[in-house]
Amino acid sequence: MKMNRRDFLQRSTVVALAAALPGSGFAAQKKYPLSLAQFSLASEFYSGKHDTLTFPERARKEFDISIVEYVSMFFKDKANDQNFLSELKKRASDNGVRNNLIMVDDENIADLDKAKRDHAVESHHKWIDAAKYLDCQSIRVNLGAMGQSGSADEISKAAIEGYSKLLEYADKVGLDVIVENHVGFSCNGKWLANVMKTVSHKRAGVLPDFGNFCIKRTMPKTMDLAGYMATVCLEEYDKYLGVEELMPYAKGVSAKTHKFDAQGNETEIDFDRMFQIIRKSGFHGVVGIEFEGGLMQMAGQPGYLDNAGGIRATRALLEKVGAV
Secondary structure (H helix, E strand, O other): OOOOOHHHHHHHHHHHHHHHHOOOOOOOOOOOOOEEEEEHHHHHHHHHOOOHHHHHHHHHHHHHEEEEEEEEOOOOOOOOOOOHHHHHHHHHHHHHEEEEEEOOOOOOOOOOHHHHHHHHHHHHHEEEEEEOOOOOOEEEEOOOOOOOOOOHHHHHHHHHHHHHHHHHHHHHEEEEEEEOOOHHHHHHHHHHHHHHHHHHOEEEEEEEEEOOOOOEEEOOOOOHHHHOOOEEEEEEOOOHHHHHHHHEEEEEEEEOOOOEOOOOOOOOOOHHHHHHHHHHHHHOOOOOEEEHHHHHHHOOOOOOOOOHHHHHHHHHHHOOOOOO
16 A cells, blocks of 8 residues: 555554554663662672672672662761771772662651650761762652651651651762661652652652562561561552652662562563653662562572572563663
């Protein structure tokens, strides 16, 4: 069948319009800078097989990733150690690696007790200073604590006050302080989005994590990694709704993975659907690999890849959905 000029123009117009539609198979897919979260190698840090000083080199040479995200617990007592920080900064620079953020798990800046809340805010100052020295863009904090008592409104009020005070300090040094959906009410997307809306600070933001929307969990029998790994999620917030609610405030994305099927897809998270939501939001930041299956493997649970395999599988999945 011959196609005349009018038919050609009409069909070309249809294709052009389709390409502009969000989620269309014709749409140009947004690519994002890729980072590696130190927690992807958590089992090696917990067991002493890996060291924070060697993390930048390993990210670059083993995984070909040039942006990294540190975890405060793997610094131990080094947040104020200038020699340690200088060496870490040098090693990152020597390997062409950019330090992006430090994921901080410290005292509860949403504590209902004002004295404890104020002390928690001050305890985060050292992490802001360390992150600034390392040329990071931000630190990630928590709003709340596991098993914290209090209503959603009470903890929201405390979170807004404590977070606002911490942002004042961070603003003076030019650093962002972002919140992850991680514990307690922060795993409720609507709750956390409301905190962001109320705080309304240029240095504020969120780090949506695909896998952290458990709003009710059993308490650990022992306050250690093994105890936490044995907990069970009793109620989960809709992860896709949660990410959609948080994306307007996102200054990063944590692409969490645990287990993969034979086709390389995450067994509990639809990555294609997630990135349709992310692209629609207009997000332009860094997407971080955070693989947790290595911890499951360390705990003796079957079907999980080791750390290196999981990191590579996560990257392959991100490439498959056109995110990187």
